[in-house]
Amino acid sequence: MRRARTELSKENRKQFILDCAEKLILKEGLSKLSIERVSKRSKLAVGTIYLYFDSKEDIIAHLTIKSRDVLLKKFVEYTSNKENVLEKITEIPMAFYHFYKENPVYNQLVSFYETNSGLQENNALKEASYKITEVVVNVLKEGKKQKIIRADLNEIEFSFWLWGTTNGIIQLIEVKGNALTETLKQTEIEFFKNHVSTIIKLLK
Amino acid sequence: MRRARTELSKENRKQFILDCAEKLILKEGLSKLSIERVSKRSKLAVGTIYLYFDSKEDIIAHLTIKSRDVLLKKFVEYTSNKENVLEKITEIPMAFYHFYKENPVYNQLVSFYETNSGLQENNALKEASYKITEVVVNVLKEGKKQKIIRADLNEIEFSFWLWGTTNGIIQLIEVKGNALTETLKQTEIEFFKNHVSTIIKLLK
Amino acid sequence: MRRARTELSKENRKQFILDCAEKLILKEGLSKLSIERVSKRSKLAVGTIYLYFDSKEDIIAHLTIKSRDVLLKKFVEYTSNKENVLEKITEIPMAFYHFYKENPVYNQLVSFYETNSGLQENNALKEASYKITEVVVNVLKEGKKQKIIRADLNEIEFSFWLWGTTNGIIQLIEVKGNALTETLKQTEIEFFKNHVSTIIKLLK
Amino acid sequence: MRRARTELSKENRKQFILDCAEKLILKEGLSKLSIERVSKRSKLAVGTIYLYFDSKEDIIAHLTIKSRDVLLKKFVEYTSNKENVLEKITEIPMAFYHFYKENPVYNQLVSFYETNSGLQENNALKEASYKITEVVVNVLKEGKKQKIIRADLNEIEFSFWLWGTTNGIIQLIEVKGNALTETLKQTEIEFFKNHVSTIIKLLK
DNA sequence: GATGAATGAGGATTCATTCAT
């Protein structure tokens, strides 16, 4: 049976498939993602999925790129809200935290790419990663110019360190979940904010 | 065909299977692990594997537990080498680092468990995790008693934070690899040691 | 998008599609031929291909017919070069041989048709085949009239035999390739010319 | 549902699968052969087929080897029936003919391997091919020793030529079928026997 | 006439798990 040609543009259809895949990952986890499931969920034929994506991996790559773009936007949005440099820097890990909370799927995707050594990061992925680092570095440079941040700080190193540790803390929160909050008698966000204060302390 | 291994105790046989699985993961990655491959490598029948483990997942869980035990031993070993409390604490992330370098398979396993939200951490896994935290907490308490460490430090919180951030830094190193060292013009170990110094600074 | 090819006659368009298919077979083999690939190569829509051909099989059939036409022309060309009847007959298998060397695709096509019992030879194919036989028969008749060829020869039977054996020898050369030339310490063409001499011997 | 362990040995089961595949090729042609069809016909699970064969291609290769073995046995059988060398040689193409008539599938298989340049003949296949040539060469040598056959005959070349032309004639018969017999007003076997007489003539 | 998006059956292969021996 033929599905009536919809008014959706090629790009919209692509996006629709990505959305379906995203919902599936959210519901069942990345490892359970399969083209057939995407096909059923989207009510498109298997072959149709392959009209828009080269392979299953291609879908995952697109979702990952999208996820990094969303993260980047979040960074820009959060930092542009604030005037003060230290506040800006505070906002960076907070942006990260909220991004993770709002996009649990994207977290899986990033982990997937960062864990699966088999998969090569393609250029689009690297590009997105690079832009994110850039935002952080620029804020740090501004801070140094304003003498708010220690002159001896290596922005790039710190930027990497910020990314790494924040990522680690978020993963910890995700994995330990209740165990963490119950043991510490803190909420997740309190624990995370302490992480942020620590970072700020190190900058002065 | 009779197996020469007949006289081995149940525990030894179990261990043998785990060793084979570990070697396979090291060689081909976790995703390529299959019972059939374990069967071939161990020269045991498929059915025999199932006498000792409930499922493939069970094998992975056991390997993960084993990995945490190894990590625990490493912690104990590294910290007991040193007299000075600050040195002890320095050794904790270093133990972590060397553990990762020496046990690339275990790293995959931990990531697997921490990434795959589908898999529930079972009690044995939680137990292993708990013991690791305990080692760290104890060292920190000792430091506080000796007034080497800030009195206001929440040992448990810091211990979690240490675990989370160190894990994140190691993952960063693994994922970014050369890109990191080339951009920073630092070796991996230099970058990691800076992370450790930062931690120590925060304790005083 | 409007095609510049609009003014082309139906026949020209058909020919163009066949040419594209032929190039694809030459490049990737008959088994890799697909309508989609033809569509891409010809820059025509998939549906357009189906306006000119009923099915993929139809395209292959047309190419096969075309191949037989080329072979027929080669026969006529080679035999008309020579005055002497025996020379003419010599040229027939030689024409065959050169045809195969120059048209490796057609060889695949003929084999395909002759091997795939599922495909029925349609009338056009039979027609082409018939004309080829006719050329041979006519030369043989001329030879008999000139008393150069044995009077008791059944031209039609011999013509079939010539076709069958020559085809077999060419296939042998193609399949055995180097193994043949190395074992015999002969070149392909020497082996083939011996085949031709044998045939001539039988005619006198 | 589990199929009761049959009394069939591993080799028998393998043979059974090959038999099923053979019947399918006979019925629907080689191009329609698929593992799923073999699975259905044999009433074995798909996975079971893969216990005995590495791939679909592996099945085809096995059938081809088997076919060449059958042909070889036919050669030996036919030639050993006769005392006289010329009779022996007569019997070689006749063995070929009867082999083809009795094993129409094998014909497809040999053509398949000889046509599909993509598939590499493995050693077992080459071995079978080689043995067949050897039988022919030996008979020819014997004939030369007995001075029944021309001393100047190159046995190996002739053996190749015999194989090539006979193969070609049999293919012709298969492809042209009725068209041939109707045009010539001969039966297939008459046409084939004329081919054999021609060959014998050339040997003296 | 021309387009190309959509279809979905079909195909090769893998693998966790079971169970008769």
Added chain:
DNA sequence: GATGAATGAATCCTCATTCAT
């Protein structure tokens, strides 16, 4: 306890063909 043959659902992907525009 030990075996390993058997299972079959699941997975990725292809491609001839159709048909609304």
